[in-house]
Amino acid sequence: MEKKELRIICPNGHLGFAPTKEESFWIGAATKPDYYCCDSGSDDIGPVPLGQDISTSHHEWQKHDLELMLIAAREQGVPMIIGSSGDTGSNSRVDMYIEFIRQLAKKHNLPPFKLAYFYSEVDKSYIIDKMDNGIVVEGLDGRNPLNMEDLEKTARIVAVAGVHPFIKALELGADVIIGGRSSDAAIFAAPAIYHGFPEDQAYYLGKVLECASFCAEPYAAKESVIGTITQDDVKVTAMSPYQRCTIASVAGHAMYERTNPYFEFFAGGMLDMTDCVYEQYDDKTTRVTGSKFVPIKGSIMVKLEGSGKVGERFIGIAGIRDPYTIKHIDKVIQWSRDQVKERFGETGYEVYYKIFGKNGVMGDLEPIKETKSHELCIIVEGIAQTVEAAEEITMIATRQIFYARLPEVKGTAGTAAFVIDEVLKATPAYIWTMDHIIPVDDPMELFEVKTIEIGN
Amino acid sequence: MKTVKLVDLAKTIRSKNAGTDKITFDIIFREKENYELVKSSKAITIETMAKLYGIPVERICDFVEYDPANAIKFTIYRTKPSGSPGEGDIFGCQQYPPLLDIEIPINEKEGEYE
Numbered sequence: 001m002e003k004k005e006l007r008i009i010c011p012n013g014h015l016g017f018a019p020t021k022e023e024s025f026w027i028g029a030a031t032k033p034d035y036y037c038c039d040s041g042s043d044d045i046g047p048v049p050l051g052q053d054i055s056t057s058h059h060e061w062q063k064h065d066l067e068l069m070l071i072a073a074r075e076q077g078v079p080m081i082i083g084s085s086g087d088t089g090s091n092s093r094v095d096m097y098i099e100f101i102r103q104l105a106k107k108h109n110l111p112p113f114k115l116a117y118f119y120s121e122v123d124k125s126y127i128i129d130k131m132d133n134g135i136v137v138e139g140l141d142g143r144n145p146l147n148m149e150d151l152e153k154t155a156r157i158v159a160v161a162g163v164h165p166f167i168k169a170l171e172l173g174a175d176v177i178i179g180g181r182s183s184d185a186a187i188f189a190a191p192a193i194y195h196g197f198p199e200d201q202a203y204y205l206g207k208v209l210e211c212a213s214f215c216a217e218p219y220a221a222k223e224s225v226i227g228t229i230t231q232d233d234v235k236v237t238a239m240s241p242y243q244r245c246t247i248a249s250v251a252g253h254a255m256y257e258r259t260n261p262y263f264e265f266f267a268g269g270m271l272d273m274t275d276c277v278y279e280q281y282d283d284k285t286t287r288v289t290g291s292k293f294v295p296i297k298g299s300i301m302v303k304l305e306g307s308g309k310v311g312e313r314f315i316g317i318a319g320i321r322d323p324y325t326i327k328h329i330d331k332v333i334q335w336s337r338d339q340v341k342e343r344f345g346e347t348g349y350e351v352y353y354k355i356f357g358k359n360g361v362m363g364d365l366e367p368i369k370e371t372k373s374h375e376l377c378i379i380v381e382g383i384a385q386t387v388e389a390a391e392e393i394t395m396i397a398t399r400q401i402f403y404a405r406l407p408e409v410k411g412t413a414g415t416a417a418f419v420i421d422e423v424l425k426a427t428p429a430y431i432w433t434m435d436h437i438i439p440v441d442d443p444m445e446l447f448e449v450k451t452i453e454i455g456n
Numbered sequence: 457m458k459t460v461k462l463v464d465l466a467k468t469i470r471s472k473n474a475g476t477d478k479i480t481f482d483i484i485f486r487e488k489e490n491y492e493l494v495k496s497s498k499a500i501t502i503e504t505m506a507k508l509y510g511i512p513v514e515r516i517c518d519f520v521e522y523d524p525a526n527a528i529k530f531t532i533y534r535t536k537p538s539g540s541p542g543e544g545d546i547f548g549c550q551q552y553p554p555l556l557d558i559e560i561p562i563n564e565k566e567g568e569y570e
Contacts, residue, residue: 044473046539046546141477142517142533219468251525252468252484259474259531261522278524305476310541352542363544364535365509367554383541432476432537 004230006195008188009033009239011069011224013211015040015082016055016062021222024213024240028224029072035191036073038065039184039210040097041084043305043432044257050088051155051307051430055096057087066097067104070176074110081166081177081187089158089181091119097178098452105454112455113176116169118447120158120180122304124151126446130438137304137436146436153308154433160303162267163202165447166190172451180447181305183266184210192229203271204291205229207264208236208250215253216243237285247278250286267302267443269295299439302446306434311350312390313429316380316398319417324409326376329355332404332415333378339400340393349384350429351397378416383429394423459559462499465490471552476538478517479548480531481505483555491526497560500528508554 009028012020015038029036040062049056066082073080086093094117101115127137128151137146158181167190169177179187185206192202205227208215213223216238223240236245254273255261264271272292281287320326333353340351357373359366378401382394402416409415440446463469467486474480483500485491494500506513511532518531539546 043476044538044547046543047476047537048539141475143477248467248484248486248525252482252527255480255482255520255522255525255527255529257472257474257480259478259480259518261520261525261527261529276524313541350541354542354544361544361550365511365551367508367510381542429541431540435476435537 003195005228006192007033007226007228008035008037009224009226010209010212012038012222013214015065016057018222019061020065024224025068028226028239036069036080037187039083039187041087041089047307047430047432048427051309052427053090053092055086063100066100070104079175083179083182083187085178089120091121094178094180110455112453114174114451115176115454116172116174116449116451117178118165118180118449122157122159137438140435150433154306155309157304157306159446161447162186163190164443165449167194168449170194197229199293200291201229201234203293205234215250216245217249233287233289235281235285235287244284245286247280247286251278268300269293300443301437302440304434304436304438307430308433310429310431311383311385312387313383313426314390314394314423315426316394316423317419318378318398318401320376322411325415328406335404336397336400340396349393352381354379457561459561462558463556469552469555471548473538473548474531477534478531479551483528485526488526494560499560505530
């Protein structure tokens with residue numbers, strides 16, 4: 001257990017989302033790190049994958065990245081840790097990653113090893129029981145406390161694990177850990193804490209490593225970085241030949257994807273980066289001291305993410321080149337809306353028009369109000385309770401852009417150009433119904449760790 | 457007064473989801489001088505950002521001048537969670553371009569901004 005320092009490699013900020021770059025991975029692996037750790041999920045990808053229980057990453061890329069880590073870690077005989085398996089960390093994604101590991105072990109004829117895993121999904125009855133006992137499930141970021149209505153709308157819920165199940169898995173002697181939904185930083189903090197390094201440094205180590213090469217410059221994704229923790233500092237080193245971890249890149253990364261650059265919350269406490277000191281340690285390495293972990297007083301709060309289905313969904317695409325039509329695009333959209341309304345009434349469906357060339361990307365946040373493009377692309381999104389209705393609504397809305405009646409249009413054969421004269425079935429529409437925290441007496445009550453033997 | 461665009465002063469100007477309900481904006485400078493210049497110009501404040509994006513000031517939930525990274529950072533609430541029906545930018549990563557053209561007044565006598 002007694003180590004003066006612990007070195008952890010992170011090959012990818014979101015395993016499988018785009019393939020890991022191999023050169024920097026193997027440069028890092030050649031230095032024989034103590035752990036291979038990677039996060040594989042995020043709530044960034046929207047509510048659809050969690051609700052629908054699918055991955056948004058390509059399975060071949062997930063396998064590719066798992067294969068690199070598994071081969072290197074098993075050859076060295078050191079642990080490999082994955083959190084938020086398969087983009088969402090749902091139970092089916094954990095099972096899928098275990099199966100991938102099994103296939104890869106067979107393919108490479110690896111000697112037997114111990115795999116630990118835990119699920120993160122939370123049953124609604126667990127939450128209802130808590131609420132019945134007067135426990136308030138507080139909302140994050142201005143959301144109201146959870147009520148029964150939100151819960152009923154929710155299709156699937158995952159709890160976001162902290163370090164606890166990962167530490168448990170290491171105590172059980174795991175060689176490979178496949179985790180459900182987890183805090184990104186916990187995946188790296190857990191082995192550091194397990195080996196006796198202070199939480200002050202361990203959580204910072206996790207924080208800085210979780211996005212791999214995003215903490216290095218020049219900007220590049222999917223390149224490996226190595227973090228080194230000692231009793232009093234964290235050092236982070238870029239592995240790719242063209243990247244460096246600089247004071248600017250590492251300090252800048254602390255504020256990535258979060259509201260406040262000084263504080264980050266986990267199940268069990270808060271990382272305080274207010275007094276962090278950054279030093280250029282060598283050409284590719286930045287050293288950080290002064291981070292603090294403040295344990296929570298009272299019950300540990302675990303974050304819950306929930307996704308609920310809105311309806312079936314289709315997408316239609318229409319192009320417009322006629323300048324008169326472009327100038328009157330709002331009337332065209334109104335015409336199309338009215339045609340949908342004529343057939344389907346006012347309610348029971350949703351239809352959205354994204355006008356690219358006008359404000360398709362930014363919507364109401366777009367400060368440029370005048371459309372200067374000589375052509376527009378309209379993406380129609382139609383949502384209804386059945387596949388048939390969603391298809392028909394989207395079809396009407398898209399095709400009526402073609403038939404829009406404008407008094408002075410010259411091109412009376414059709415006011416839209418179609419790439420294809422059909423609408424495309426999309427994944428159903430979902431919405432984030434839950435972004436809440438629940439108090440627990442024991443953080444392990446949501447995450448049961450199990451082990452299995454893999455290999456011959 | 458002479459001005460220079462923010463895009464010519466900052467190293468990084470970006471936007472990104474911060475959780476499911478917010479989008480956060482980062483403006484990062486390589487040189488401390490440029491950071492201080494923009495900070496003291498008061499061209500980027502809660503009020504000016506609300507005006508630029510056409511939103512009430514209440515939608516801006518955080519505004520931080522982060523000295524360790526020479527960075528200015530602010531965060532807005534989304535009107536619907538990311539990826540909801542009608543979404544135009546699931547990751548929130550293409551909401552920064554209006555920041556590029558912000559005009560920052562510079563002192564002509566010193567004229568040092570690079």
